[in-house]
Amino acid sequence: MIYFDNAATTFCSPTVAEELSCFFKTPHGNPSGAHHLAFRSSVLIKKAREFFSSYFKVKPEQIIFTSSGTEANNLALSGLLQKEVPQKRKIILTTPIEHSSVLRTLEAWGKRGFELQFLKINQEGFVDLQDLVQKLSSSVCLVSIMAVNNEIGTIQPIEKIGCLLRKSGFAIPFHVDAVQAFGKIPLEFESWGIHFLTISSHKIHGPIGAGALIWDGKIALEPLLFGGGQEHGLRSGTESVGMIYGFHLAAKEILQDQKKQYEIVLALRQKFIEGIQTLPFDIKINTPVRVERLASSPYILNLSFRGCESEVLLRMLEEEGIFTSPGASCNAKKRKPSHVLKSIGCSDADIFSALRFSFSPYTQEEDVNEVLRILPSVLKRLQAYQ
Amino acid sequence: MKFCGYLIRYDELALKGKNRPFFEKRLISNIKEKLKEFSITTEYLWGRILVYCEKSPEILDRLRKVFGISSLSPVVEVSSELAVIQEQALLLLMSTLAKEENREENQNLTFRVSANRVDKKFPLTSQAVNIAVANFLLPHYPFLKVNLNHPALELGIEIREKRTFLFLEKERGLGGLPVGTGAKVLALLSGGIDSPVAAWMMMKRGCSVEFIHFYSYPYTAEQSKEKVLDLVRHLSQYQNKSFLHVVPFGKIQESIQKQCHERYRTLLYRRLMQRIATELAYRRRARALVTGESIGQVASQTVENISAVETATDVCIFRPLIGFNKQETIQIAQKIGTYEISIRPFEDCCTLFQSSCPATRARLLDLLQEEEKVPYKEFVQGAVDSIETLSI
Known part of the structure; x- marks a missing residue:
């Protein structure tokens, strides 16, 4: 079998699969629990969180584990826009070639008082930076641009975009869907001026069922899921320990080389x-x-x-x-x-x-x-x- | 008063003269097969079948899909004494009817009693039972208005020797004949709206149906096969067991596309399909083929084309939808639940092979000449040998 569909999903790395198989064979508790088994689970999540936080040079509490890249995108966009008042800042800037989890979410907000504006892109899929600069204003409440396009692979100049946003002085939150970029091309967080960054496990040979949102820790975010207050209250629900553990292992493996x-x-x-x-x-x-x-x-x-x-x-x-x-x-x-x-x-x-x-x-x-x-x-x- | 089961009626079967036991036995065995996961017993009564079971929506739903049942009623069994009948009838009424007259649903509620005295030794005539029971019930429910022609509520009383059945509901069944009383047939199932309806109509007339599907992978997606499988699974609810024969057809289409005139492409596919189906019918001892054709629906279904195509087989072909409008077929498909599956977007025949100018009045001679351009006998043999048979 020759597999050329890795942008859709990758096979789980053999070492990750091996580790996960051991994990699932051993008893493990709910990470929020009070006993030893629970503690062991919480340590696995803590280690994963620390790994991603050190890679992105952020604090551990800036990592929010989710079930997928789609959920992380939804949390970033809807979590932010729920806190925004469209009367004050109503323009959302994005590109027409984003992943559907970004486009459909923003379209939904477009029907609720926000104004969705698409940035021009050229024939290679690159964002027109002049168009971006022209569209930046105090009315813009969010910019969302993917790092690597999932269909044609175009790498957006995220660092430059982050710099332009910063220079504009409008304090516009910047979301980057980096699902196809993480583990494949160089990626920075704060130094590139990103406020929200989405990554996913199954695109880097980890198990399907884990994603993460890296968050700047300052911009107010409304959770999509309420409950036990896991993930610093931003994503309730018992953490999927095995999937997060697998995500951590796969990330470690892919980033090494x-x-x-x-x-x-x-x-x-x-x-x-x-x-x-x-x-x-x-x-x-x-x-x-x-x-x-x-x-x-x-x-x-x-x-x-x-x-x-x-x-x-x-x-x-x-x-x-x-x-x-x-x-x-x-x-x-x-x-x-x-x-x-x-x-x-x-x-x-x-x-x-x-x-x-x-x-x-x-x-x-x-x-x-x-x-x-x-x-x-x-x-x-x-x-x-x- | 206790629910005891469903009373099943089967009017058309009763007309079958000396064959009647054959039809009745088959109907009972079909009912048992459909309800084999439930704890039930059946009892044959003259002209009726009683299924003793728990009251369950699932059992009712399954009975609704058994051909041969003309109507069914959930019944209460009581002893055949007038006083008991009256008392139990009241209890039955109380279980469905609120007593308060001022309730909106009870305003002007029309009512009748319909007794049927199977046991002629019962001392009262049916009419006398009607009057006696109604006179007993009406003082308890003074707001009920007797209406013999169009009652909203009808209390059925079926008096047999020693026992009597009471019921307030009577639901129409599918009718038709029990599946298995007719011959086995082979239905050509495309995945569209028509062919499942055609197969269902043959089941309705007592035939057990096997299915053949022509699978054009790689020109059509794997999902198209899954769709056909879902159709067969669904249709299987109306008969006991189904077989789906999947014929790899992509290479044959490819060859016809390459060798033969574009105008005749679809007709040649259909001739090949009929040849393959015929061969399979012999092997499976199926007595006829079934298609969902309807005159004039598409270019290949004109009278001339249907006639020219069917010379490819010597097995009888049934086309139960031949005189139907599309909308009529859709209505049945919706009623029997195949419509939602059929409209899933995966088509059976890839657009890649469709002719832009198909022949609408093909001459048999031309068709035969075109067919000679491909080794069709080998195709038939190869296709039949590589059939995948799935049991559902």
Whole structure:
């Protein structure tokens, strides 16, 4: 099996899986409890919290564990906007290529008195910084921009954006969805002027079921869940000890080799691109892969196989044991084009023929070779019927 | 007064002359099969079946899906003495009717008693029982108004030897014939709205139905198979056990697409489907094929096209929806619960293979010539050999 769908989810790292299997076989208590087993659970969470806080150079209480990246995004955005008074500051700035957990949440607030404004993005998916500066004003209550786009991999200049926000002097809270960035590319928190940052476990070979919101600790936040007052009262509910423990282990593992892996994956993606370019098919690269290294995350490569129906291509590759993602969720009745590809100006034909190949530190050179070997026959088979 | 079970009536079966025991036995065994997880006993009464059980919405729901039942009533069993009948009838009435006259729902409440004397030795005639029971009940509920034609509340009394059944509710069943009294048929199930309804209508006439689905992976998603599986699971509630035969069809479509004229593509797929279904029908001893076709609904379902396609098989084809409007089919699909599954977005046949200018009045000769361009006999053999059969 060749897995190129790591931006959707990654396989749990074998060492993490091993540790978790031991964890689940041993009795463990509710971390809020009073006995020894409870204490052991609370220590695991404390250690995880300390790990993330030291990585992001923040205090442990600035880490809020959630069940997912989606929940962390919701907590940051809704938690903040519930405290805002739209009459005073009503403009929310974001991009049209955010993850749906950001877009749908902000759209909901847009119907409740806030004004959602989208920043211009160019054909590579980069935010137009001039447009951002022009739109900054004392009426802006929130800016939310993702660090790495999940479909095309574009890396936003988060540090620059944070700097521009700071310079503006309007004290605008800045939220960054860094789910596809954490563990893959360099990321800072306070020094980049970020107030809320979202990360997720299952995108870095941790278990599905844990995420975190890193919070500046100052901006008032209203919880979405009330109850036992866990996570400093910001996210009630018994902590998912095992998932948080697994998240911690996976983060430790991926961050250890982040730089080295970045180079390896970058070289693999480059090999993939070069291989694709030699094929006698019309293939468009939707990911910005310019020479500057930081244009896009090397972990993501979005391609349009012109003249091919992406979902069918996906299944033909699946038959060969290769797993990818389509650029659009499509079925015969309703085809829903990717909002990201649409926003960067792709034609419908390019959107409905797009596939995303997403890499991981576990991706091998042989995997790339195998895809390059199989692709021509599959494309030939498919193009014969268009 | 104690609820004792459901009294089941089956009018159409009673017309079957000497075959009657065959139909009745099958109906009883179907009921037992449907209720096998519950502790029940059944008793055959002349013209009725009594299911002794707890009062349970789930049992009722399952009985509602048994073909052959014309109506059913939750009943109370009492001894066949007028005084007992009167007393118990009052208790039954009290259990459903509040006593206060001023209650809104009781204003102008119409009522009748309908006795049926199966045991002719009972001293009173049915009419006399009606009067005696009504006269006993009405002083307790003075606000009830007798209306013999359209009563809102009807007390049923079925007097048999030694015992009598009382009931206030009578619900219509699905009717039809018990599944299994007819032959086995093979329904071509696409995943759309029509074919599940067609299969259901065959079950209604007593046929047990097996299903065949043509699966065009990789051109259609795996979810399309799951959808068909869900349809079969749902339809299985109306018969005892179902089999779904999944035929890999993508490669065959691919080949037809490549070799044959675009105009005839869909018709050639359908001929191939019928050939494969025919072969399977022989193997499974199914006596007929069932399709959801309706004249003129799509280009391939004109009279000319249906005729040209069906020469591919020598097995009888039933098309229970042939004269239905789409809306009529949808109504049944909604009633039987397949509609919600059928409208899930995964289609059976990928748009990739649809012709933009399909033949609406294909000539058989042209179709046969086109069909010769592909090794269809090999296709049929290969497809039948690689069928995946799922038991539901």
